[in-house]
Amino acid sequence: MRTWQVERRKRTRHLIELGGLVVKAGIVELTADDRTTIYGALLGIAVKLKSHECEQARDLWAAKGKQAFDAERHEDQKSQRT
Numbered sequence: 001m002r003t004w005q006v007e008r009r010k011r012t013r014h015l016i017e018l019g020g021l022v023v024k025a026g027i028v029e030l031t032a033d034d035r036t037t038i039y040g041a042l043l044g045i046a047v048k049l050k051s052h053e054c055e056q057a058r059d060l061w062a063a064k065g066k067q068a069f070d071a072e073r074h075e076d077q078k079s080q081r082t
Contacts, residue, residue: 022028022038031037048057
């Protein structure tokens with residue numbers, strides 16, 4: 001396989017994973033799949049990350065994300081035992 005094909009597949013997988021996070025967070029459902037709203041919200045996040053509050057926001061979001069992933073993992077393990 002050519003290098004550009006490998007890179008294209010990596011990029012495609014990355015984009016799919018990012019889209020999966022948007023779905024997993026419930027954003028698609030909460031916005032009725034309104035892409036202008038979703039894009040606007042993401043732009044709001046970008047503004048926050050460019051501000052002087054960047055580090056605090058990133059730490060808060062990372063903690064919430066870790067907590068959600070851990071809770072999901074715990075639920076998966078719990079459902080596999082039953």
